[in-house]
Amino acid sequence: MLQADGLGSWDTSLIGFLAKCIATGESGEREFDASAMPEGVQGLLRLAFAVEERSGARRTTTRKGLLVRLGEASLDAVDRMREGLAFLGSATLALGRFLVGRARYQGSELFLLIQDTGANAFAIVSLISFLVGMILAFVGAVQLSQFGAGIYVANLVGLAMAREMGAMMTAIIMAGRTGASFAAQLGTMRVNEEIDALSSMGIDPMEFLVVPRMIALMVMMPLLALYANFMGILGGMVVGVGMLDLGVFEYVEQTRRSVSLTQINIGIIKAVVFGVLVAVAGCLRGMQCGNSSQAVGMAATSAVVTSIVLIIVTDGLFAVVLNVLGL
């Protein structure tokens, strides 16, 4: 018999305690009688025991062995890889349909995307590449001026920007800026059933959403990379002129002599490829997005990580291939 004479106020923690007593009592064959409790307490206790626990509803957490977890993780990785490849395949097909003019998309949307990925990224690309050019020049200046070869800072900055850093830094900016935004946009559209709505209208989301994003980045990335080259060389020149007392004309001439068109072309080609990678990674993560707001955040994070990994790995592949080709 449970008694609560003189009990002034109570909250649900009392119910919790009593419910536990009764439950333990049942398994230990000892009965608790709550009939002397206040009316409200009895009502809530009745509710607590009214619906039987649904069998199998409770999650049991069993610790899995290391091998099991390892196996599951690798199977997962294989699945994800397959999904990624399938996505890449259908994106390529959709891009093909776009090129022969059979894709369904909205021109105005494409224009907005180009504006967003290109023009609106101008400021950040300017700042970052200018600073990267300056940093390269600083590092070079300290070393080269020891040998009285300060003028070669122009070669260092020019080559590094044109061949590597222009495309790479732009791509990384785009991964953080545009890739994440693509993933978040498509992820939200998935959560909001907009993608279902599109496919139920017979519109392929690949053509309508993914291809315009790929095109926007493929067009704008090389332009931005070219601009980044210019800004980087400008940054290098500021250091060269300010710190090493080189003449402006001298610096420009040295850069022109050292950077061939081939080097610039290599950078441009890389920029196009990186653009595709960022767009595909962003769209893939967006389309794979789960059904919650948390999943949208995860999609954006994962898009950035995926694109940066892909960019660096691809840049490594470029280095090997170009080396073999002797370029």
Add this chain to the structure above:
Amino acid sequence: MNTAAEHIRVENLTMAYGDFVIQKDLDFVVRRGDVFIIMGGSGCGKSTLLKIMIGLKAPATGEVFYDGDPFWASGSEHQEERKREFGILFQSGALFSSMTLAENIGLPMQLYTEMSAAEIRENASLKLALVGLKGFEDYYPNEISGGMKKRAGLARALALDPEILFFDEPSAGLDPISSRLLDELILELRDALGKTIVVVTHELASIFTIADDCVFLDPDTRTMIAHGNPKTLRDESPNEKVRNFLLRGELEAQNQNRGHSE
């Protein structure tokens, strides 16, 4: 309306996510011009069944026939063509947030008809007027209320004058008045335009107002346990679970009360 011809037939349908079977052995016919309700408790697979019927998710086994033609067994081109006869209202409206209401409604017309921009605009305005949103052409979805989004979603579903309208929980998140207005709109669409309408819902008030026919999906046995007019089912179904559902759990409550008073 019982004499009307068959429009949609679901045969031997099993739906599953991976190995997990949600519903099996579904067999029913939706007659032309009927308002057909798919109902059942939460988590019984109502929305999944709708997804299969509108071609968003493939069934594990079984087939959906439209006018006697199998949907899933046919090629993707045929499926796309068939999908154009569907108008779908999603749970949240699923309006494209980057477009205005007029653009949302105009999109399918722009893609599938030869109409000029001005004609599309005019037609979109008409569709908006039909659902009581006259004058909201240039609003973006985030500028209007939830109920208005749903109505705008309905206007988009009507854009191509579809043969069949699908509604996924039309009254979820609506106040009683808006929900009633939507029910009236559904009935009007059926009567004036002769559409076949398939509705997923568990809103009893609207079930009894609009339904001609229904199926009841049961999450425990994982199959349909009743089929027929909901009013008849409420009064005469041999299955207590179905009657209890349609009486808002009153059977169970009565039994319990009896238990207490004894």
